[in-house]
Amino acid sequence: MDLLNDFSPGLFIMQAVILLILILLMRKFAWKPILDSVNNREEGIRDALKSAENARKEMQNLQADNERILNEARAERDGMLKEARQLKDNMIAEAKEQAQAEADKVVANAQAMIANEKKVAIAELKSQVAILSVEIAEKVVRQELSDKNRQMELVDSMLGDVTLK
Numbered sequence: 381m382d383l384l385n386d387f388s389p390g391l392f393i394m395q396a397v398i399l400l401i402l403i404l405l406m407r408k409f410a411w412k413p414i415l416d417s418v419n420n421r422e423e424g425i426r427d428a429l430k431s432a433e434n435a436r437k438e439m440q441n442l443q444a445d446n447e448r449i450l451n452e453a454r455a456e457r458d459g460m461l462k463e464a465r466q467l468k469d470n471m472i473a474e475a476k477e478q479a480q481a482e483a484d485k486v487v488a489n490a491q492a493m494i495a496n497e498k499k500v501a502i503a504e505l506k507s508q509v510a511i512l513s514v515e516i517a518e519k520v521v522r523q524e525l526s527d528k529n530r531q532m533e534l535v536d537s538m539l540g541d542v543t544l545k
Contacts, residue, residue: 516538 516535519534519538
């Protein structure tokens with residue numbers, strides 16, 4: 381099979397014309413829609429990449445916002461805890477001061493009551509001593525006052541009989 385011997389110039393030209401017509405038809409009817417769809421696909425991919433990049437940036441912004449909000453919440457929580465601790469300490473100190481004031485007041489009242497009772501006891505003792513003195517004087521006066529020895533015996537015996545109540 382010799383290719384050169386089988387070569388036919390008419391067939392060659394005919395095939396070349398058919399190829400050119402086929403290329404022109406493909407260019408007019410198929411090539412443009414194929415290129416348009418490839419361009420549309422490329423543009424869609426570009427848009428999807430831009431959207432993905434925008435979504436990534438938005439996600440970073442959201443993460444930064446979330447981190448900022450979380451830090452603010454932590455700071456607020458810490459502030460509230462500090463305030464609560466300070467309030468607790470203030471309440472404890474205030475309660476201690478009130479308890480100390482009450483204790484001081486109770487001690488002062490007790491001391492005042494003791495002083496009053498002491499005064500009452502001393503007054504009562506003085507009153508009893510006065511009554512006893514008057515009784516002794518009365519008994520002495522009733523006895524004969526002429527004899528001094530007898531008066532002394534009487535005073536000694538009365539002092540022996542006296543008991544404090």
